[in-house]
Amino acid sequence: MESTEVESEILRRVRSLLRQLDGHHPACQCDRGMLRWTLHKKIDQNPSNSSMLVSILVKELERAERGDFRHYIIPLLHTLMYTLIKAPCISDELCGRVYDFCKKLLTLPKPFCTIGLDYAARLKMERAAPGTLYQRMVIAEQSLKSDPYPYQEKIFIFADPELLSEAICNALVTDTEAAQVAQSPRACMCYVITHAMEAALGEGCDSSGLKASLQAMSLSEVEHWFQQVVAAVESAGHEASADRAQHAARLEKIHQAVLSSLQAGNAPLGGLQGTPLPNPNISFHLWTEEEQLWKELVLFIRPAAQSCEPECLSQELDAFEMQDILCGCECCLQPRFSVLSTDSGIERDLPLPAEDSLPPSPEPEHSRLHRKGGMRKKPSPLESVAFLQAGCNGAGLKPPGKLQRRAAPAPGPAALLQRLHTARILLLGDDRILGRLARAYHSLRKRETRRAFLTPRLNLQFYYIPVVAEQPSTSPSSPSKHLVTDLFLTDVIAYYARMGTQPVCFQVYAVKLFFNDPAQEPAEDVFLTELRSQVQDSTSPRELSLTKKKTALDGPGIDLTVTYRKVVLSDRAKELALALRSTGLLMKAIPADEAEDLLCLNVTITEIIRINNLSGRSFSAVANRLRTQNINIRSTEQRPFTVCLDKDSRRTYRNVISLEVSPCLEPSYCLQKTRTLKLSLHGAEDGGLVKYLPKSLLLPINTFAGVIQ
Incomplete structure (x- = not known):
């Protein structure tokens, strides 16, 4: 196919993407993402067309900006950057045009300026x-x-x-496993070497010879050249006066050295062939x-x-947080076990044993102190602080076999810790x-406040893909055949995780529930989407008869008192209280309208209004709406109601007579506030470090665009 025909085909596909963004394309309501995916697959089949696609996308971006x-x-910028990352070679002039466009975005509001930067x-x-x-x-x-780049x-x-x-x-499961088949460390190292050569040398790279030479090498030789390439690329990226030509010269030397191991004439000089971008390491879990x-x-x-027996991993995890000594396990080099004793453990404090059971002693006196042997208890690997600290390579940490005391921390090691690991948590489901x-x-935040292990x-990174309930008419086998073959699901997930870098922070709300049984302790929970x-319903016949009489007089529902802090534009607190009769209420923490404030509860209370007329007494239901962040609701007649959090039937509370809802506080803020109040002479709540800490607990979920202003 001639270049003009290829360019026309690519342009047609890009325009289809734009029509989908306008909502005019037939695929705008179904198969979202399919057009972008097929476009990338088209380029993957012929990587030499990458520059053509980047050029078309830059023109469309400039036209959209004008x-x-x-x-x-x-959407176009994400598609462009993804193409540029995978492309075998993009000219500096074309990269410069993309760079200039990104700088123009700095004059626009968020998230355009954030993504552009x-x-x-x-x-x-x-x-x-x-x-x-x-x-x-x-x-x-x-x-x-x-x-040079130790991140995972x-x-x-x-x-x-x-x-x-x-x-x-x-x-x-099949899709993720199929994606891992060709992703051995050796293959991935060869990909990195080949792509670096093609990106730096362009048409001067002998791609065929390079691949053949690497294929004939041992694993240690491939790893050696991989380390050489990584060091050269990283050093050029960090140098203040880095020059593209100088970088190309460095890789040309490595290029010639790798090709020298291949016998002359074994492989012809080939042009740019492109290198596949391996799918990331993905694990699939049913959250049970x-x-x-x-x-x-x-x-x-x-x-x-590096861990211990897998059967121990299901044991409880909280014990390690209160331990003051490091506990090991049998697979460690220096095992240590906790000692349980009900006495002092000092030998002279114990009753004397029989003479025939005394061990021989070189000294006649027994005044020296000896520790009594105790019962050994084998802890869970995840309970062990040694298990946790063994995973950290930070300097200054003591070996797991030695005893550690609770003392003032040294100033050095904590500052040397780095976040070398990134966990991308992707959820498949609904509000539940x-x-x-x-x-x-x-x-996790409470656990990290008590003892920080994961945080440093x-x-x-959190991601969310909503899944709707499967319709009965659809076949269970419909989503899989061609999708698994082409790794569509894995490719879409990888694209979302790689390019979805703009978090939207959602307020987590805390709820405290009180029950009609005075002996039952109040329950505390959190919710994100709705309450x-x-x-x-009444259970006993007596309560049922009383309820029928009450309903006949006052209408359905129960009498409630509602106290809340009204949200106003001036951001001033305004306490309000009302009494009403209601059959139920709904608190939505995430508004349906994108223009509304995310940090606000939209409460809808179904209020029962009594109407007296000539025909008698009737009742009507009215939706009473209010906006708040703090609200207390109490049943005045002690009749219970049920509370369901985030549409999850497993999180339904019964026999509730009162509830309190407020923004969930960040655990580190609560801890620091408590310490400040204890140490402060005047009881100032906002003193010390408290005023610098975030007060509310916000859950960031990554998106492609963030909140558009």
Whole structure:
């Protein structure tokens, strides 16, 4: 196909993308993402057309910026950058045009300026050292060992087992496993070497000879040249006076050295062939346990290959947080066990044993102190602080076999810790799995406040793909055949995780529930999307008869008192109280309208209004709406109601007579505030470090665009 025909075909596909963004394309309501995916696959089949696609996308972006079609900019820019990362070679002139466009975005509001700044910084580094973005992505996602760039990333897919059918789960497992088949460390190192050569040398790179030479090498030789290439690319990216020609000269020497191992005439000189971008390391999990997220993150920090027996991983995790000494396990070099004793353990304090049982002693006196042997208790690996600290390579940490005391921390080691690991948590489900994430995130933050382990070492990124309930008429096998073959699901997830870098912060709300049984302790929980309350059906015949009489007189529902702080534009607190009769209420934490404030509860109370007329007494239901962040609701007649959080039937509370809802506080803020109040002479709540800490607990979920202003 001639270049003009290829360019016309690519332009047609790009225009189809734009029509989809306008909502005029037939695929705008179904198969979202398919047009972009097929466009990338078309380029992957012939990587030499990458420059043509980048050029077309730059023209469309410039036209959108001039015509004020801002809704085109972010999707096209993500597609362009993804193409540029995978492209075998893009000219400096074309990269310069993309760089200039990204700088223009700095004059626009968020998120355009944020995305433009991020991509401009990446492009500046890519222009100085071509191939840097591809190299860093592969090293991190495949966990390749590299001193110049020691970062690791992994995608954890957590799916709701009650929502996803068995066929979809099997398709995801098959898809992720198929994506890992050709992603051995050796293959990925060869990809990095080849792509770096093509990006820097262009048509001067003998791609065929390079691949043949690497194929004939041993693993140690491939690793040697991989380290040489990574060091050359990273050094060029960090140099202040980095020059593209100088970088090309460095890689040309490595290029010739690698080709010299191949016998002359074995492979002809080939042009640019392109290098595939391996899919990231993905693990699939059905979220069935409360502590499942925490366990997976701990094992990611300390890989399973270094851990202990897998059957111990299901034990409780909280014990390690209160331990003052390091506990080991049998697979460690220096095992230590906790000693349980009910006495002092000093030998002279014990009753004397029989003479025949006394061990021989070189000294006649027994005044020296000896520790009594105790019962050995084998802890869970995840309970052990030694297990956790063994996963950290930070300088200054004591070896796991030695006893550590609770003392003032040294100033050095804490500052040396780096977040070398990135865990990308991707959720598949609906509001129920979002609520479960909010609970797990709140629990993790509380755990990290008591003893920080993950926070200094792990960068957490959250993603969410909504899944609707499967219709009965659809076949269970419909989503999988061609999708699994073409790795569509894995490719879409990888694109979302790689390019979705703009977080939207959602307020987590805390709820405290009081029950009609005075002996029952109040319950505390959190929710992210909604809280729904309904009048509870009476259980006993006596209560049922009283309810019928009350309903006949005052109408259905129960009498409530509502106290809340009204949200006003001036941001001034305004306390209001009202009494009404209601059959239920709904609190929505996430507004349906994108223009509304995210940090606000939209409460709808179904109020029962009594109407007296000539025909008698009647009742009507009216929706009473209010906006607030803090609200208290109490049943005045002590009749209970039910409360369901985040549409999850497993999180339904019964026999509730009162509830309090407020923004969930950040645990570190609460801890620091408590310490400040104890140490402060005047009891100032906002003194010390408290005023510098975030007060509310916000859950950031990554998107492609963030909040558009």
